Amino acid sequence: MNLFKFTKSRVSSEHTSIGIDFGSFNVKLVKLRLSKDSAELLELGIESVGVDTLEVLNKITRSQDVKRLNSSFSGPATLIRYVNFPRMSYSELKQSLKFEAQKHIPFNVSEVNLDACILKNDLSDNKMLVLLAAVKKDSIKQRLKLIEDSGLIANLFDLDSLALINAFNFNYPADGSLKQKAIALLNVGASLSNLNILDEGLPRLSRDLHLGGNNFTQKLSDLLGVETVIAEGLKLKPEQEHLAKITAGIESVLANLASEIRTSFDYYESQCVNSVEKIFLSGGGSLFPGFKDMLANLLGIEVEHWDPLKRIQLAPNIDSQKAKSASGYLAIAVGLALRQGKR
Numbered sequence: 001m002n003l004f005k006f007t008k009s010r011v012s013s014e015h016t017s018i019g020i021d022f023g024s025f026n027v028k029l030v031k032l033r034l035s036k037d038s039a040e041l042l043e044l045g046i047e048s049v050g051v052d053t054l055e056v057l058n059k060i061t062r063s064q065d066v067k068r069l070n071s072s073f074s075g076p077a078t079l080i081r082y083v084n085f086p087r088m089s090y091s092e093l094k095q096s097l098k099f100e101a102q103k104h105i106p107f108n109v110s111e112v113n114l115d116a117c118i119l120k121n122d123l124s125d126n127k128m129l130v131l132l133a134a135v136k137k138d139s140i141k142q143r144l145k146l147i148e149d150s151g152l153i154a155n156l157f158d159l160d161s162l163a164l165i166n167a168f169n170f171n172y173p174a175d176g177s178l179k180q181k182a183i184a185l186l187n188v189g190a191s192l193s194n195l196n197i198l199d200e201g202l203p204r205l206s207r208d209l210h211l212g213g214n215n216f217t218q219k220l221s222d223l224l225g226v227e228t229v230i231a232e233g234l235k236l237k238p239e240q241e242h243l244a245k246i247t248a249g250i251e252s253v254l255a256n257l258a259s260e261i262r263t264s265f266d267y268y269e270s271q272c273v274n275s276v277e278k279i280f281l282s283g284g285g286s287l288f289p290g291f292k293d294m295l296a297n298l299l300g301i302e303v304e305h306w307d308p309l310k311r312i313q314l315a316p317n318i319d320s321q322k323a324k325s326a327s328g329y330l331a332i333a334v335g336l337a338l339r340q341g342k343r
Helices: 053-062 090-101 136-150 160-171 214-225 226-238 240-271 291-299 320-331 331-337
Strands: 013-024 026-036 038-048 067-075 076-084 112-123 127-136 153-159 182-190 193-199 204-208 276-282 302-305
Touching: 013 053, 013 160, 013 240, 013 331, 026 053, 026 127, 026 331, 038 320, 053 136, 067 136, 067 331, 076 112, 076 204, 090 112, 090 127, 112 136, 112 204, 127 136, 127 153, 136 153, 153 160, 160 182, 160 193, 160 204, 160 291, 160 320, 160 331, 193 240, 214 226, 214 240, 226 240, 240 276, 240 291, 276 291, 291 302
Parallel strands: 013 067, 067 153, 182 276, 276 302
Antiparallel strands: 013 026, 026 038, 076 127, 112 127, 182 193, 193 204
16 A cells, blocks of 8 residues: 655655545646655646546546556545554564554454554653554455556555645644644545644644535535535625625534544643644635634634645646645645655
């Protein structure tokens, strides 16, 4: 699966890399040219998901020079755990992974693909902190079929949360104002949200929250008695006559999301020294007016959107305005394109 490499990666030679984020509402494609510590955006694409996902994949890749691609998973078929293992080398960890992992995951190890990464190897009592991840084999099999049916090759698989962390750490290195601080990444998608807590750039907690942009749209549809397509438009561009109802509807759903986030923060802060000081937002579900400020008021914490293209150069053919308007949707796809795997 080649799941992990969310710290700074070195590119031995210049090459292109493609990340595709299969969201439940949109499919996002990012093509980068990677060289040493730099990246250049060569292409981007966003297509609405239709009934036929294969058709959407073909459409978004048709005009691109795409052979191998990186993609990722989230939701109930995936799992991330942060656990203490007996201290050992990475090769020993790989050899003992299935045995050690079965103690910490609810799936049978025969049903999943596993990977792990050592985050810290200097804990007390001869322990080390390990990030353990699993994806159900059935999900991987379905994704492989989709990719192969489109005539493409799966270069590597990742998890949405780790791709998100990869994109953030590339664009916002753990130095300066973020040094020695705990921050949270919240990526709000259509059907679920990815929440990650980083401490000095290293992940310490990851959760998929089953609330997203669709919940806000459905709430407005019910309150206003309109079709979901109309409610989606009103969510992004509220009409003055409906503003009070729209604000109340959004706040009621956002309160549920804030409660889930606060529960995660409380758990993390009970285990670690640092408190979460700031939330960095991404994802199409977080882009409607007022989301950032409402969430900040509910949690009493600073919240801001971050730019997954901040340190990525734009190729001459890229429309800078298009890239800017699309960037909020591209965090996971960027993180995937920054990954390296077999060529």
